[in-house]
Amino acid sequence: MSAKPSPKKSIYFRSLGCPKNQLDSEVMLGKLALDGFSIAEEIEDAQVAIVNTCSFIESAREESIEAILEVADLREAGALEALVVTGCLPQRYGRDLAKELPEVDAFVGTNQFQKISSILDETLAGQSRGSYIEGGPSYLYDADTPRMLIGPQHSTYVKLSEGCDRVCAFCAIPSFRGPFHSRAPESILQEVKQLAAAGTREINFIAQDSTAYGKDLPGRPKLADLLRLVDEVEEPVWLRQLYLYPTAVSDELIDVFAGAKRLLPYVDIPMQHASDRVLKAMKRGVTSAHQRKLIRRLREAIPGLTLRTTVIVGFPGETEEDFQELCEFVRESDFDRLGAFRYSDEEGTTALGLADKVEREVSLDRFQRLMSLQQEMMQEKLQKLIGSEQEILIDQNQGNRSQGRMASQAPEIDGLVKLRAAAAPGQRIQVRITGVDDVDLEAEPLRPSSALPVLQ
Numbered sequence: 001m002s003a004k005p006s007p008k009k010s011i012y013f014r015s016l017g018c019p020k021n022q023l024d025s026e027v028m029l030g031k032l033a034l035d036g037f038s039i040a041e042e043i044e045d046a047q048v049a050i051v052n053t054c055s056f057i058e059s060a061r062e063e064s065i066e067a068i069l070e071v072a073d074l075r076e077a078g079a080l081e082a083l084v085v086t087g088c089l090p091q092r093y094g095r096d097l098a099k100e101l102p103e104v105d106a107f108v109g110t111n112q113f114q115k116i117s118s119i120l121d122e123t124l125a126g127q128s129r130g131s132y133i134e135g136g137p138s139y140l141y142d143a144d145t146p147r148m149l150i151g152p153q154h155s156t157y158v159k160l161s162e163g164c165d166r167v168c169a170f171c172a173i174p175s176f177r178g179p180f181h182s183r184a185p186e187s188i189l190q191e192v193k194q195l196a197a198a199g200t201r202e203i204n205f206i207a208q209d210s211t212a213y214g215k216d217l218p219g220r221p222k223l224a225d226l227l228r229l230v231d232e233v234e235e236p237v238w239l240r241q242l243y244l245y246p247t248a249v250s251d252e253l254i255d256v257f258a259g260a261k262r263l264l265p266y267v268d269i270p271m272q273h274a275s276d277r278v279l280k281a282m283k284r285g286v287t288s289a290h291q292r293k294l295i296r297r298l299r300e301a302i303p304g305l306t307l308r309t310t311v312i313v314g315f316p317g318e319t320e321e322d323f324q325e326l327c328e329f330v331r332e333s334d335f336d337r338l339g340a341f342r343y344s345d346e347e348g349t350t351a352l353g354l355a356d357k358v359e360r361e362v363s364l365d366r367f368q369r370l371m372s373l374q375q376e377m378m379q380e381k382l383q384k385l386i387g388s389e390q391e392i393l394i395d396q397n398q399g400n401r402s403q404g405r406m407a408s409q410a411p412e413i414d415g416l417v418k419l420r421a422a423a424a425p426g427q428r429i430q431v432r433i434t435g436v437d438d439v440d441l442e443a444e445p446l447r448p449s450s451a452l453p454v455l456q
């Protein structure tokens with residue numbers, strides 16, 4: 001009688017970084033579970049630890065290193081049989097990292113993590129190669145890839161593509177996420193249907209550059225084609241598209257948003273700046289006039305539009321005049337959602353070599369001025385919602401207090417609605433907005449909005 005295979009080890013998994021990285025973590029967890037590994041809630045109950053890292057900017061790298069070092073102590077103490085580090089940090093820094101972190105048994109890059117189970121088997125058998133990092137395109141899952149959701153079942157992400165071919169001067173992502181490549185439309189449609197049938201009520205489409213979708217596929221289907229396809233899904237699911245590139249938002253795409261059934265009128269276009277001089281230095285390939293015209297087209301064409309953008313202050317060479325132009329653009333464009341970042345030097349970017357770096361104090365001052373302008377505008381918008389009736393999707397519930405979001409609020413980035421009532425995650429209910437609490441809203445229930453099944 002063949003020997004019963006020894007029970008697979010239990011894994012403690014730490015996922016860091018953006019929703020794209022969270023998706024990679026969910027794919028790794030799905031594969032590990034399928035291959036018989038158990039997933040431990042607490043590190044004390046685990047034999048192996050995996051840290052999926054981010055290396056986008058300095059603060060993200062620091063957080064990743066800290067998370068690794070926290071676990072490394074347990075590895076050193078022998079409480080763990082293996083420590084594996086995956087994701088953008090090893091992909092970007094590869095062998096240098098191995099020298100810095102000898103406690104780590106294996107480093108796995110962004111196009112090797114689909115082999116996580118065999119890498120773990122090798123490592124636990126003492127035959128680790130140490131570094132499983134290759135160049136080239138990052139791994140891109142498809143609808144049949146096992147995936148264990150980390151986030152809530154009712155609200156999740158779907159990746160459209162991986163990598164990026166653009167050359168934004170401040171961005172290192174193409175250097176470690178690799179060249180752009182898309183998933184097939186059928187694979188995305190199948191995944192959307194699977195998730196919606198399983199009770200997911202919000203799907204957020206993500207990519208580094210969603211508007212480049214399909215350029216590498218046979219027949220070159222466009223993002224507009226894909227969104228039209230998924231918009232036909234039967235279930236009452238919110239579909240939200242994130243990360244559009246300003247030069248690639250076509251009239252056809254705008255029409256899809258305008259006439260959609262499931263796709264929300266929520267348009268996210270990182271514009272980064274509004275001074276033509278700075279946009280040129282950033283290698284964005286767009287002018288301020290183009291961005292203004294695009295905003296007008298979007299507002300004219302899409303009823304109930306929520307317009308989100310992100311901008312960067314303190315880019316090398318940015319003058320006070322440039323900054324004033326950005327503030328004027330923000331005032332005039334009246335964005336519904338605005339995120340802002342301070343420029344930071346990044347290895348492997350063309351901006352690193354630019355002269356006229358903006359001093360830290362000046363950059364910080366501009367950031368604070370822009371954020372207070374944004375908060376002022378946001379408060380005005382929130383106040384105007386008091387007394388209005390809104391539909392919200394419930395995210396959390398604690399006793400007779402719940403939290404949710406309107407369709408105009410993307411998860412994790414756009415504030416939320418606090419409800420003085422018990423409601424189940426995934427339920428969509430009608431509420432009346434009763435107040436504003438900083439960047440969030442307060443509400444009371446009007447009535448359950450539909451006989452939608454409440455997720456168990």
Ligand code: SF4
Nearest residue numbers: 164166168171173208
């Ligand atoms: S579009 Fe620009 S900012 Fe976005 S990932 Fe690509 S290079 Fe980076």
